[in-house]
Amino acid sequence: LSIVFRIYPRMIRSLAQREHKKVNLVLQHNDVKVDRKVLNQISEMLNHLLRNGVYHGIETESDRISVGKLPEGILALETKIENNVLLVTVSDDGKGIDPAKIAAKAVEKGLYSEEEIKRMSEKDIINIIFQSNFSTAETVDLTSGRGLGLAIVKQKVDMLGGSLSLETTVGKGTKFIIQLPIARSLIRALLIRSGEQIYSIALDDIQNLSEVPVDEIREINNQEYIIHVDQKELLRLY
Numbered sequence: 001l002s003i004v005f006r007i008y009p010r011m012i013r014s015l016a017q018r019e020h021k022k023v024n025l026v027l028q029h030n031d032v033k034v035d036r037k038v039l040n041q042i043s044e045m046l047n048h049l050l051r052n053g054v055y056h057g058i059e060t061e062s063d064r065i066s067v068g069k070l071p072e073g074i075l076a077l078e079t080k081i082e083n084n085v086l087l088v089t090v091s092d093d094g095k096g097i098d099p100a101k102i103a104a105k106a107v108e109k110g111l112y113s114e115e116e117i118k119r120m121s122e123k124d125i126i127n128i129i130f131q132s133n134f135s136t137a138e139t140v141d142l143t144s145g146r147g148l149g150l151a152i153v154k155q156k157v158d159m160l161g162g163s164l165s166l167e168t169t170v171g172k173g174t175k176f177i178i179q180l181p182i183a184r185s186l187i188r189a190l191l192i193r194s195g196e197q198i199y200s201i202a203l204d205d206i207q208n209l210s211e212v213p214v215d216e217i218r219e220i221n222n223q224e225y226i227i228h229v230d231q232k233e234l235l236r237l238y
Contacts, residue, residue, distance in 0.1 A: 001031070001032045001033070001034065001039070001042070001079055002031055003039070004039065004042060004043045004046065005027050005077070008025060008027070008046070008050060008077070009025055009027075011047075011050070011051075012025045012050060012054060012075065013025075015051060015054045015055070016054055016058075019054060019055060019060075020060060020061075021054065021058050021059070021060055021061065021073065022061050022071055022072040022073065023054055023058050023072065023073050023074075023075050024072050024073065024074050024075070025050075025075050025076075025077070026074060026075070026076040026077070027076075027077050027078075028076065028077070028078040028079070029078055029079050029080050032079045032080065032081055032086065034081075034086055034180075034182045035182055037160075038086065038160060038180055038181075038182060041156050041159070041160055042088070042180075044152070044156065045088075045152075045153045045156050045157065045178065046077065046088070046090065048149040048150065048152055048153050049090040049149075049150075049153060049176050050075065050077065050090060051149065052149055052150060053075045053090060053091075053092040053094070053174075054075065056094075057073075057075070057092035057094035057095065057096075057173065057174055058073030058075060058092055058093075058094040059073065059094055059095050063095075067171065069093070073092060073093060073094055074092065074093045075090075075091075075092045076089070076090070076091045076092070077089070077090050078091075081182065084181070084182060085179050085180065085181060085182065086178075086179070086180045086181075086182045087177070087178070087179055088177075088178040088179075088180070089175055089176065089177050089178070090175070090176045090178075091173060091174065091175035091176070092173050092174055092175075093172065093173040094173050094174065095170070095171060095173075096168045096169050096170040096171055096172055096173055096174055097126055097129065097166075097168040097170070097174055098170050099122045099125045099126050102125050102126060102128050102129060103117045103120075103125050103128075105134070106125075106128050106134065109133075109134065111128065111131065111134065112128075126166070126168065129150050130150050130151055130153075130154040130164070131151060132151040133151075134151075153176075153178075157178055157180070160180050160181070161180075161181055162178060162179050162180035162181065163178070163179045164176065164177070164178050164179075165177045188202070188203045189201060189202050189203060190203060190206060190209075210226075210228065212226045217237070218234075220234075223236055223237075224236070224237045225237065
């Protein structure tokens with residue numbers, strides 16, 4: 001992951017200057033090694049999360065001072081492996097996510113009615129930020145406002161068979177937590193059931209799939225066979 005992490009200090013420094021903010025990027029455990037398929041996807045996910053931290057999380061210097069915080073915000077990226085699972089956290093000590101503001105913006109954009117919002121839990125309201133085309137930014141530019149960043153992160157995490165959650169406290173900050181499998185479990189597989197047992201077979205190892213009626217099974221010399229029509233051959237079942 002150190003290959004991916006190399007680009008972030010300069011990126012955050014440039015973005016912070018553009019947003020007139022002071023941001024200290026803290027990188028931890030960037031010597032973690034993962035499957036190449038995971039590595040290729042992580043770069044874009046972290047890019048969105050770190051940009052989100054600078055743009056939406058960390059306050060301006062004057063705003064931080066006014067609420068008794070240090071003028072420089074902390075944006076932390078940590079990775080570690082536990083039980084063959086890659087844990088990635090991106091956290092900031094910024095203003096946190098206010099569910100009331102998310103709800104108001106969702107109603108304003110026509111994503112939900114006021115009645116629907118009232119029936120939703122605070123967690124569900126906060127998770128609206130992962131929906132496509134949702135953004136709290138007032139303007140649209142190359143950095144933010146298109147409402148795609150966090151939706152892309154969620155899509156990629158789902159694609160890799162992982163999970164994405166967040167913890168946030170208004171006025172104190174936000175933490176995004178990603179859990180990803182790091183190796184073989186990323187391979188697309190076919191799940192089959194035999195009796196009470198479920199088996200996983202990598203799709204790369206499967207030549208074809210055939211549905212065979214039970215009455216087409218033939219017994220030859222105490223062995224059961226099926227006729228493979230396409231290949232015109234007998235296949236032993238076991």
